[in-house]
Amino acid sequence: MYPQELLYTKEHExxxxxxxxxxxxxxxxxQHELGDVVFVELPKVGDHITANEAFGTIESVKxxxxxxxxxxxxxxxxxxxxxxxxxxxxxxxxxDAWLIRVRLSDRADADKLMSAxxxxxxxxxxxxx
Amino acid sequence: MRAPVGVELKRTPLxxxxxxxxxxLVEFGGWEMPIEYTGIVQEHxxxxxxxxxxxxxxxxxxxxxxxxxxxxxxWVTSNDAARLHDLQAQYSALMYPQGAAVxxxxxxxxxxxxxxxxxNAANSxxxxxxxxxxxxxNAEVRNVSxxxxxxxxxxxxxxxxxxxxxxxxLSALRYYWFCIARCCSVDGxxxxxxxxxxxxxxxxxxxxxxxxxWNEFLEAGKPMGLVPVGLGARNTLRLxxxxxxxxxELDEETSLIxxxxxxxxxxxxxxxxxxxxxxEQLAHGTSKKLVGFEMVDRGIARDxxxxxxxxxxxxxxxxxxxxxxxxxxxxxxYVPTELAAVGNEIKIDIRGKPARAxxxxxxxxxxxx
Numbered sequence: 001m002y003p004q005e006l007l008y009t010k011e012h013e014x015x016x017x018x019x020x021x022x023x024x025x026x027x028x029x030x031q032h033e034l035g036d037v038v039f040v041e042l043p044k045v046g047d048h049i050t051a052n053e054a055f056g057t058i059e060s061v062k063x064x065x066x067x068x069x070x071x072x073x074x075x076x077x078x079x080x081x082x083x084x085x086x087x088x089x090x091x092x093x094x095x096d097a098w099l100i101r102v103r104l105s106d107r108a109d110a111d112k113l114m115s116a117x118x119x120x121x122x123x124x125x126x127x128x129x
Numbered sequence: 130m131r132a133p134v135g136v137e138l139k140r141t142p143l144x145x146x147x148x149x150x151x152x153x154l155v156e157f158g159g160w161e162m163p164i165e166y167t168g169i170v171q172e173h174x175x176x177x178x179x180x181x182x183x184x185x186x187x188x189x190x191x192x193x194x195x196x197x198x199x200x201x202x203x204w205v206t207s208n209d210a211a212r213l214h215d216l217q218a219q220y221s222a223l224m225y226p227q228g229a230a231v232x233x234x235x236x237x238x239x240x241x242x243x244x245x246x247x248x249n250a251a252n253s254x255x256x257x258x259x260x261x262x263x264x265x266x267n268a269e270v271r272n273v274s275x276x277x278x279x280x281x282x283x284x285x286x287x288x289x290x291x292x293x294x295x296x297x298x299l300s301a302l303r304y305y306w307f308c309i310a311r312c313c314s315v316d317g318x319x320x321x322x323x324x325x326x327x328x329x330x331x332x333x334x335x336x337x338x339x340x341x342x343w344n345e346f347l348e349a350g351k352p353m354g355l356v357p358v359g360l361g362a363r364n365t366l367r368l369x370x371x372x373x374x375x376x377x378e379l380d381e382e383t384s385l386i387x388x389x390x391x392x393x394x395x396x397x398x399x400x401x402x403x404x405x406x407x408x409e410q411l412a413h414g415t416s417k418k419l420v421g422f423e424m425v426d427r428g429i430a431r432d433x434x435x436x437x438x439x440x441x442x443x444x445x446x447x448x449x450x451x452x453x454x455x456x457x458x459x460x461x462x463y464v465p466t467e468l469a470a471v472g473n474e475i476k477i478d479i480r481g482k483p484a485r486a487x488x489x490x491x492x493x494x495x496x497x498x
Contacts, residue, residue: 035153035165035168035169035361036168036169036170036171036453038429038450038451039427039428039429039451039458041427041428057480059429059451060169061169061170061361061365061450061451061452061453062164062165062169062361062364062450064429064431
């Protein structure tokens with residue numbers, strides 16, 4: 001279910017790190033909790049994001065959710081497809097519905113995140129609550 | 130979405146069925162209710178294009194009987210129940226003397242001395258206590274909420290589906306009329322009413338039968354596209370249809386006139402709670418007014434967001450979201466009366482950023498005839 005090559009946060013974001021570039025999205029668990037996504041608000045290329053701080057919002061019909069940055073970095077790419085097709089977040093959260101790409105300030109930031117295995121254990125606990 | 134600690138949530142008799150259908154359950158007005166089964170968008174669209182089945186057993190029912198039943202109903206509600214014929218229903222409001230609603234409700238007249246009120250779940254105890262407290266007549270008032278299950282079948286395919294489950298003459302049952310009908314071998318009150326903006330029916334029947342009745346409805350409707358619908362889509366459907374929801378457009382401080390509900394205020398019927406102030410407001414207007422809007426700028430206005438003029442807050446959004454059928458971000462808000470006009474722009478504070486919205490006529494959605 002949760003791709004091995006991604007790293008995960010407790011706030012249900014994922015990041016895929018290739019060298020100094022990280023691609024960020026929200027997890028399948030998060031999209032399922034939100035329900036039908038109808039609006040995605042993201043930063044612009046050149047903006048700076050800070051680990052554990054909100055960098056955007058995702059809105060479903062029933063709720064608003066902030067998206068938290070897994071790492072520090074500079075935004076180098078924004079998924080423009082989501083402006084007109086926010087529902088991609090529901091259909092392909094770990095793939096087509098990536099949110100932003102960032103240049104990591106410090107590659108070591110990613111070391112603090114969860115592996116797929118740890119994340120799966122984490123959400124299993126969440127679901128049991 | 131967490132209930133206050135130590136409060137046991139109430140469950141409808143269909144709770145186990147919702148779980149088995151994979152519904153996501155949330156707290157609503159003291160009840161644990163399904164908010165969605167497969168998803169709000171899909172459920173909403175099913176009701177607009179085919180049909181949806183809702184468990185609304187959490188709604189309250191209050192029975193008023195006796196020779197003075199009509200006198201009591203007339204005293205505590207704003208609409209004119211004397212205009213009702215037997216087996217006719219009416220949208221109305223239970224009133225405070227200050228002109229605000231205790232609750233909004235449906236009044237069904239079974240006979241001249243027997244009325245059956247459907248009220249909001251979270252308000253039913255309050256409503257019952259209020260009616261009893263104001264029963265200076267000799268009417269018999271009973272809170273029968275626990276005795277009844279209620280399911281709503283809504284959508285253009287509703288009549289065709291229901292025809293498979295009852296011998297009642299549905300084509301003769303007009304909007305806001307009801308009959309005592311046998312449906313799935315259960316006798317109940319079958320009304321052509323609803324809260325979705327579509328044609329549809331609401332069936333009140335004895336709670337112990339609810340699981341079987343629900344399953345027979347779903348089974349009969351499946352070939353016509355019937356799906357179970359949760360409270361999430363119930364809310365987006367009623368918002369598109371421009372219906373008020375108590376706790377949002379209506380509350381203990383808001384007058385019916387401010388809420389555009391002057392059409393259920395009938396001062397000519399004789400005295401009733403709130404008549405004085407409502408009559409005054411009907412003649413002279415109010416300082417604020419409920420309006421409908423759609424977003425011009427990107428963004429979604431949510432319940433509670435401020436309406437601004439310059440940097441000043443002049444009003445508040447009462448309901449707002451992105452609705453699935455119209456595919457727009459819409460909402461309702463209270464604004465100063467001098468700003469209320471279709472076409473006028475207002476600004477809404479979306480998390481610190483002012484976003485433009487344009488006032489549009491209510492309802493947002495009207496079903497094709």
